[in-house]
Amino acid sequence: MSSITLQALSKSYGGTVTVDRLDLDMREAEFLAFLGPSGCGKSTTLRMIAGLAMPDSGRILFGERDVTRLPPYRRNAGLVFQGYALFPNMTVAGNVAFGLQMRRTGKAETEERVRRALELVRMAHLADRLPRQLSGGQQQRVALARAIVYSPDALLLDEPLSALDAKLRAEVRSELRRLQQDLALTTVFVTHDQDEAISVADRIAVMSAGRIEQVGRPEEIYAAPASLFVAEFLGMSNFLPGASDGPGRFRLASGQVLGFGRTGARARGATLAVRPENIRLSRGAPAEAPGDCQAVDAVVEEVLYRGSLVEYRLDLGGTRLTVHRQNGDHDRPEAFARGETVTAAWRARSAILL
Ligand SMILES: Nc1ncnc2c1ncn2[C@@H]1O[C@H](COP(=O)(O)OP(=O)(O)OP(=O)(O)O)[C@@H](O)[C@H]1O
Ligand SMILES: [Mg+2]
Structure with missing residues (x-):
């Protein structure tokens, strides 16, 4: 696991500042939620951390390692994005194994890791099913298994639960929290749902127009909003x-x-x-x-x-x-x-x- 540091991170699209000199220090194994209204720059920030968007200026550190200019696959971060499309013609196990196969992991180790990842998300009994034979919450859990299977240094999640109904969302959310704590995964979670952020995160960074308005523990932000x-x-x-x-x-x-x-x-x-x-x-x-x-x-x-x-x-x-x-x-x-x-x-x- 690693800590994550953002230093004066900035990004503009077509002359409009989307992320504006953003600073943030995350501890190892911390669960941080970016919370803010639509268009405030949450996904852009997460995509820069993942390496899917390049900042105009500023730095991103994983631990001591400067990853600002590294491509996504060299950052060793597990990603789950909204939509989380699984490969429809591959089984659950095949979906989870895919990333390991791309990394040329041996067959025995792949099988063992896939089994463990599926057990963690409580999906081992459905390993041979196809995605269309699963409920939304089950698909979501497979997407999570796929993100954690190669022991990432960080887990980056962009509204991963938004396709689920309220009951399922609460369920998968607490599973996610348990998993994150069991594996001590440094996790960045993007949401525009305040209840979700409050109930899942160690700290919340409230964003507005590309900047962090306030960062703190949920109870701090709830009891003492800065603005x-x-x-x-x-x-x-x-x-x-x-x-x-x-x-x-x-x-x-x-x-x-x-x-x-x-x-x-x-x-x-x-x-x-x-x-x-x-x-x-x-x-x-x-x-x-x-x-x-x-x-x-x-x-x-x-x-x-x-x-x-x-x-x-x-x-x-x-x-x-x-x-x-x-x-x-x-x-x-x-x-x-x-x-x-x-x-x-x-x-x-x-x-x-x-
Ligand atoms: N690839 C892009 N090209 C041009 N503009 C972009 C691009 N990505 C994001 N933007 C713009 O940057 C702003 C911030 O977008 P971003 O996706 O980071 O918002 P968000 O906080 O994730 O919003 P939401 O809650 O709706 O997902 C928006 O105005 C968006 O239109
Ligand atoms: Mg977004």
């Missing part, structure tokens, strides 16, 4: 407009002043963000108000039953405020009806200035 862009991309939904009003103070358009606990590293100071699960509703003043309680009055506009939770959509002087209340039989919190005026409260430390 409005990152917060929005990670599904944060409450953004209160206003203006910073001195240290730790934020003034809403209504004139009400609220406290907050944190300022994003790239904050512009015009938005206060609070997660829906951090807001409590009550009629009148909140019953157990902690010292740093912030409260606003708002009108219930919609009540949506969402299975494990109830979502309240409130109107706060023209701004939408979404509140999630967990369902469960351990307590019976008050229910609120459409049209009611309620108090929405949260702790200052759970609000972030962005």
